[in-house]
Amino acid sequence: MNLTLKVWRQANADAKGKMETYKIGEVSPDMSFLEMMDVLNEQLMVKGIDPIAFDHDCREGICGMCSMFINGEAHGPDRLVTTCQLHMRKFKNGDTITIEPFRAKAFPVIKDLTVDRSSFDRVQQAGGFVSVNTSGNTQDANAIPIDKHDADKAFDAATCIGCGACVATCKNASAMLFVSAKVSQYALLPQGKVEATDRVMNMVKQMDEEGFGNCTNTGACEVECPKGISLENIARMNREYLFASLKG
């Protein structure tokens, strides 16, 4: 396949960025999108052009490091996959593909397609944990049976890989899907219930301080989430938050 790529180039956080156009040939449909980017970078280097910076690591859809806004969609046109699992067979010979970074006030660009998502870490540091020491001197793991349905829902919420596709997709750059997934995981488990009130208050406060926008329930985040995290989590977090606010 021959393709035309329009790629966001930005030297660093302070530089002004712009779209650049590159042609690439001999793309195999079996390549992953990132392998296509590897080939492009090899070609750019031969021409003496700085290779395009993009985040990636595990290349099997679980680490959450790859990002990219491809043809106006986080992780591109396929559903329930990350960019590293997107294959070139989803495109046609002669296509023009637009590649931009995940854009949000809370995700400043570092270089080209690489953004800083440490705001997600800070939201987790504000309360995304159970306050238990790691001494191993806890009670036996089977001491508290947990309803399988609750355990499964907690697991589904916990499958979030923290990639930020929800934020990049949301017109308000809201992080509600991400934050609610973590709040839900713990709210559904007896181990997490003890400090549920403080957790939701602290995490939401930090989320607001980081500059993420508000949720207007359009549901776009759920559509683009590579792990299919459900909007139900946002509803659950809103309930948790309301309850915590009333409790004071």
Added chain:
Amino acid sequence: MASLDSKIPKGPVADKWTNHKSKINLVSPANKRLIDVIVVGTGLAGASASATLAELGYNVKTFCFQDSPRRAHSIAAQGGINAAKNYQGDGDSTYRLFYDTIKGGDYRSRESNVHRLAEVSTNIIDQCVAQGVPFARDYGGLLDNRSFGGVLVSRTFYAKGQTGQQLLLGAYSAMNRQIGRGKIKMFNRHEMMDLVLVDGKARGIITRNLVNGKIERHGAHAVVIASGGYGNVFFLSTNAMGSNVSAGWKIHKKGAHFANPCFTQIHPTCIPVSGDHQSKLTLMSESLRNDGRIWVPKKKEDVEAIRSGNLKAINIPEDDRDYYLERRYPAFGNLVPRDVASRAAKERCDAGFGVNKTGEAVYLDFASAINRYGKEQAHVKGLDEEDASLVKKLGQDVVRAKYGNLFQMYEKILDQNPYEMPMMIYPAVHYTMGGVWVDYNLMTSIPGCYAIGEANFSDHGANRLGASALMQGLADGYFVLPYTIGDYLSNDIRTGSIDTQLPEFEKAEASVKAQLEGFIGNKGKNSVDYYHRKLGKIMWDKCGMSRNEKGLKAAIKEIKQLREDFYKNVNVPGRINEFNEQLAKAGRVADFLELGELFAKDALERTESCGGHFREESQTPEGEALRDDKNFTFVSAWEYKGEPSKAKIHKEDLKYEEIEVKTRSYK
């Protein structure tokens, strides 16, 4: 650093850890505040160690090259984590887990370390549940277990196909709690460039900030390396793109012995290479071998017809298929251990029976399982067992429920429906049992420098059992290192903070800068990946699933030449003081180019076959691995002497006091 002192405590193996913990020196809570510890890497081992050390009161500085500690490659582990809980009442015990791990490692691991691992395994599960890790549960609300990797009990705890992510997020959350309290200072997107020794002790590291390229100095009273394995020396592996050996290799060059580098695990069920553009390989859980049958065609003409697209696998009659594992190993069949299954696939492909265009793939076929389950379901539901399409549909539903996510992953990558066509698989490099040599306290041969998790060599011998990597990472980080490190640090309560203006820091920083400037100023003609791919090819062809003297000697020569060419002709664009992925990669590949040579040297030295290391010269008449216990019951610990070819071997003899050494047979 002449002799190896493994510091194994005296007494019966079952009491060693308890006694040792009671007797080692402690640091008082007030003094812990005066002590700094550096942790490099945030996978299961690094994250759990950071969290626990901080909780105990030490000042922790933690480094990872990724954009967040949660990205470390432990996250990709699928299958599960072993623990001797015996919740299933099927006769499991600490001793049995200990025994299975020693046997699985083909009698090349340390009894005392493995027993400790089995002892603390149960604490891990308690700890993780308390942290809110959502393990799979049954309808009664209790934890579920499954069987794994050819053992006779169900002791594996799991969270669907992403146990690694859930355990890592648990450790990450424990870290986050300590970061929030200010006890851990987290450095994302930072790479360790060198270790700094002061008076022979590890006293800090030099790092590069990957965002702005700044070289920084960090002092501490102890340095913990938790940087994972070195499978990427093969270029193609199931490791993440960024996984590298550099932290382990830098400390090796500063005096830490590197143990058993040739012990590599090659996992049998991975998605085959599709072409030259391939950047990494994807693993599929070995649980697939419970229901899948592995085969290749018996006839060469069928192989040709398949490769040219004129024949489909499903149209090959049963009699023309070679179910080679069932043929060679009737007792274990498709469930032989990983090393055996991988070698058998290679043997068939080398003989010309590989079923894809590269000639490196075999079939993993679920048709029999679909038929069997379908008939069972039809019988249970009182439907017509002779209705082929109904049976197929019912059978596919059962297979979907068991392996749905893996089948979906396969379909996404290969664009083929594995419910209709057999899967194609091929072995891939997956895990490295070798690593930095450590004593019982997990300290390397450099005082104050520790290595934990996959980065060390200690627990898996020559072959790792499934679901044991996660167990070791968390055992080291949560329950072993935080205690043993106190014994060393108790001598440092009056040291005061480490001055990073010392000449030792200055010198280390200068040499790091010189190397980086060398890369940038080189202006060669080949990219970093060009060299990495070439190295990978040498490693795979000559140090892969089977090895021989001629190949290994050639590999040593070729790697050395490639390394020389790399320094002459590598091209690294950009500048030092900026975000520069190529520059970061150049440093990592430079280290792989040295490690690769030591790897081959170690494989050459070990003329026996054991675990994942198969020497063609050492096999039975039937072509099975032949161990040489008389001459090779030892750990090879290599001391750096200026360059890999001059490395000096130290042998740590392995003593089996509890377990009788036997031959592994799966016939």
